Amino acid sequence: MKRYPCSGCSLLCDDIIVKSDGLFIDKIIGACLKGKERFDQVSAQNRITSPLIRKNNELINVSWEEALAKTVEIIKNSSAPLLYGFSNVTCEAQRAGMDLAREINGFIDSNASICQGKILNKAKSQGINLTTITEIINKGDLIILWGANPAETIPRLLNKVLFSRGKFRMTGREIKTLVIIDPVKTASFRVMGVRDLALIIEPDKDIELIQMLKEECCSADSIPSGGVAGIDKSDLKRLLLHLTGAENGVIILGQGVLQPHADYDLIEELLDLLQLINDRQVKGRISLLLLGGHFNMAGFDHVALSSYGVSGKLQFENKKLVKSEDTIVSKINKENFDCSIIVGTDPISHLPHSLSSKLARKPLILIDNHSSATSRIADVILPTSITGIESSGLVYRIDQVPVELKKILNPPNNIPSDEELLNQLIKKFNGGAK
Numbered sequence: 001m002k003r004y005p006c007s008g009c010s011l012l013c014d015d016i017i018v019k020s021d022g023l024f025i026d027k028i029i030g031a032c033l034k035g036k037e038r039f040d041q042v043s044a045q046n047r048i049t050s051p052l053i054r055k056n057n058e059l060i061n062v063s064w065e066e067a068l069a070k071t072v073e074i075i076k077n078s079s080a081p082l083l084y085g086f087s088n089v090t091c092e093a094q095r096a097g098m099d100l101a102r103e104i105n106g107f108i109d110s111n112a113s114i115c116q117g118k119i120l121n122k123a124k125s126q127g128i129n130l131t132t133i134t135e136i137i138n139k140g141d142l143i144i145l146w147g148a149n150p151a152e153t154i155p156r157l158l159n160k161v162l163f164s165r166g167k168f169r170m171t172g173r174e175i176k177t178l179v180i181i182d183p184v185k186t187a188s189f190r191v192m193g194v195r196d197l198a199l200i201i202e203p204d205k206d207i208e209l210i211q212m213l214k215e216e217c218c219s220a221d222s223i224p225s226g227g228v229a230g231i232d233k234s235d236l237k238r239l240l241l242h243l244t245g246a247e248n249g250v251i252i253l254g255q256g257v258l259q260p261h262a263d264y265d266l267i268e269e270l271l272d273l274l275q276l277i278n279d280r281q282v283k284g285r286i287s288l289l290l291l292g293g294h295f296n297m298a299g300f301d302h303v304a305l306s307s308y309g310v311s312g313k314l315q316f317e318n319k320k321l322v323k324s325e326d327t328i329v330s331k332i333n334k335e336n337f338d339c340s341i342i343v344g345t346d347p348i349s350h351l352p353h354s355l356s357s358k359l360a361r362k363p364l365i366l367i368d369n370h371s372s373a374t375s376r377i378a379d380v381i382l383p384t385s386i387t388g389i390e391s392s393g394l395v396y397r398i399d400q401v402p403v404e405l406k407k408i409l410n411p412p413n414n415i416p417s418d419e420e421l422l423n424q425l426i427k428k429f430n431g432g433a434k
């Protein structure tokens with residue numbers, strides 16, 4: 001039995017015990033249901049283990065030779081390829097994806113750009129206070145879930161950060177206050193105790209709460225008597241006291257807060273509020289933890305920054321990086337692409353129909369290891385090994401800490417890792433030379 005990190009979500013729990021003979025996994029100890037599902041993907045019914053091409057509107061099993069030749073043909077016929085996904089692959093595969101985008105003069109972006117990457121981009125100009133899981137475990141006394149439901153998306157996060165004692169304290173859960181701000185009572189509310197604070201906010205009123213907190217940051221006296229955004233005055237007072245009195249507070253920010261708004265920039269307002277609180281905090285500070293779900297959502301920005309000096313999306317022309325105001329959403333919306341290479345994600349399910357239908361209209365190459373709504377409309381499917389079980393590599397945890405995923409088993413049919421496959425594509429595209 002050996003310890004392995006789990007690639008079931010971005011928490012990358014490093015305490016999973018796996019018993020394996022190198023051919024099969026016999027036992028998994030310590031993983032949550034989601035983690036167990038990840039290990040079960042090895043033999044799941046929807047696993048794809050050989051390449052497929054669409055012929056006469058049907059996906060047909062073909063040889064690797066034929067699938068790679070078809071992929072290169074699609075890419076060579078394209079003048080504006082789009083590469084998207086890359087949050088469920090290693091940093092090495094992300095780097096190979098960027099190299100491929102450069103070789104084929106494409107636009108590459110990750111799932112992070114419509115999720116936590118938005119905040120990191122804003123933070124470039126405004127600054128940001130981040131924290132680590134270890135710091136929250138050891139020193140945290142206030143945990144705010146804002147539009148975040150980790151009980152379902154990152155199942156062991158609350159176990160680790162809320163119910164833990166930490167290295168420097170005799171006390172644990174009893175000194176950690178949990179505040180949840182959400183328009184719906186999610187599964188995470190179930191762990192709340194009597195000292196905690198449940199704030200059901202009216203939908204789309206987060207901006208009113210943030211603006212009130214900014215105005216009243218130093219005094220709770222002038223909070224409107226009728227409350228704000230559906231939250232009553234006494235609860236708002238308690239929230240202010242927690243925010244300004246915590247020694248080590250963290251706001252765990254979820255997707256719910258990241259939706260774009262036409263009239264204001266919620267992320268900018270939130271970062272402003274944090275700065276204001278931290279400027280005026282007497283004894284402590286409030287940090288952010290960005291709740292990205294995919295196991296290497298944080299990696300893409302690190303790789304883009306270290307490889308090309310910019311974070312987020314990259315546009316290449318004449319094999320050189322050029323400036324672009326486009327985002328993955330604007331590219332698809334304006335139909336400013338003529339084929340797509342989707343890696344380890346399912347945009348046909350995740351993107352709004354207005355975008356996914358445009359994506360589906362152009363040739364689509366899917367690199368993934370299981371069937372999905374995207375695989376159903378793909379023109380070519382190139383299967384890869386399951387990262388963290390059948391192949392290894394570097395990934396970044398939810399709190400930006402690097403973690404090395406390990407290989408436990410050989411993949412079926414010797415299918416390549418994402419990194420190997422992307423490098424093979426570069427080679428094929430260049431007629432054999434990388």
Ligand code: SF4
Nearest residue numbers: 006008009013035156
């Ligand atoms: S919380 Fe995430 S990383 Fe941890 S065991 Fe569950 S799925 Fe795996």
